[in-house]
Amino acid sequence: MSKYNVLVVDDEDEIREAIEVYLRNEDIKVIKAKDGIDALNVLEEEDIHLILMDIMMPRMDGIKATFKIRETRNIPIIILSAKSEDTDKILGLNIGADDYITKPFNPLELAARVKSQLRRYISLGNYKATEDEISVRGLILNKSAKTVSVDGEELKLTALEYKILELLMENCGRIFSMEEIYERVWKEPSYNVENTVAVHIRRIREKIEINPKEPKYLKVVWGIGYKIEK
Numbered sequence: 659m660s661k662y663n664v665l666v667v668d669d670e671d672e673i674r675e676a677i678e679v680y681l682r683n684e685d686i687k688v689i690k691a692k693d694g695i696d697a698l699n700v701l702e703e704e705d706i707h708l709i710l711m712d713i714m715m716p717r718m719d720g721i722k723a724t725f726k727i728r729e730t731r732n733i734p735i736i737i738l739s740a741k742s743e744d745t746d747k748i749l750g751l752n753i754g755a756d757d758y759i760t761k762p763f764n765p766l767e768l769a770a771r772v773k774s775q776l777r778r779y780i781s782l783g784n785y786k787a788t789e790d791e792i793s794v795r796g797l798i799l800n801k802s803a804k805t806v807s808v809d810g811e812e813l814k815l816t817a818l819e820y821k822i823l824e825l826l827m828e829n830c831g832r833i834f835s836m837e838e839i840y841e842r843v844w845k846e847p848s849y850n851v852e853n854t855v856a857v858h859i860r861r862i863r864e865k866i867e868i869n870p871k872e873p874k875y876l877k878v879v880w881g882i883g884y885k886i887e888k
Contacts, residue, residue, distance in 0.1 A: 661800075661807060662776055663687050663705060667697040667720065668712040668738060673761075677710060680765040681772065685812075692716075694723025701727065708734045708775055711755070713746045721750055728754035734775035738763075777809040792827045794886060797866060797875050799827050806866070813865045818843060822855075823862055826876065826886040835883040859884055 666677045669692050678688040689704055691697040693715040700706065709727070713720040724735055737758040739747040747758050756775055759768060780796050790802040796809045804820060806813045815823065821843045826834065836855040837848035844851075859878075863870040877887050 661685065661805070661812065662707040662810070663689055664772060665689050665691060665697060665700055665704070665706045665709045667691045667694065667709060667715070667723065669693055669715045670712075673712070673738075676765075677768065680769055684769050684773065686772065694718030694720060694726070697723050698726060701731070706733060707779065708736070708772060710736050710738055710759075710772070711750075712738045713750065714740075721746055721753070724750055724755050725753045734779050736771060736775060773810060777811075780810055792824075792830075794827060794830060794875065794888070797827070797886075799824055808866055815862070815865060818858055819862050819865070822858055823866070823876075823886075826884065830886050831888040833879050833883045833885045839884070 664681055664686050666674050666688050667690075668674050668677075674688075674690045678690070681688050689700055689706065691700050695718045697709065697711070698718075711720040711724055718726075720737060724737070727733075727735065734757075735750075735755045737747055737750040737755045738761060739750070739758055740761050747760075751758065757771055759771055777796075780793075780798065790800055792799045792801070798807050799805075799820075800807075801824070806815055806820065806823060822839060825839065825842055834842075836852050839855050840846070840848040840851040859876065860870070863873055863876050866875055867873045875886055877885055879885060
């Protein structure tokens, strides 16, 4: 299941289809619209995390659509512009677009720009978690899909690592002793479990932290236990 939905707004079928192929390889779901009016309708029906917006389109162009979207939403918008549309490209950035890509574009650059904007959107706290998700400054745990991601990058956790992290994230800011973590996760009485829990905590840190020695999320409170920092 894709973690993110990207709305591609372009009046050319070939461009919409090509972008869908590029982003599908990045585990991103693409939803398509032919013009600005279609895009506004999609936003009312779908949970969209980023928009790729063409400029020259019938009915409602990309500039007007971007302006309209910015009245109520702060999701990332990347302008798709031809080289001859430099003035419109600058105008798009001035009214709230986050980035632009010039046509014809390199598929790798397109995917990199999209992922960069998604990471930024999530890590700055603009992303609103759904009921099934717990979000802490870019660290997102999806309870339905049993997945964990950091700044948009999905991590591979074992079942026990996931359960420990879920316990701590559900109780963000609360300190849990090693014994309490063991009893809650393993569902067994705790007896000399310090090393077992500590090994799993270390592995979680190695996966979720940029620098495990200076953790951003999973903090130790010496002599007491562990917590996820608010």
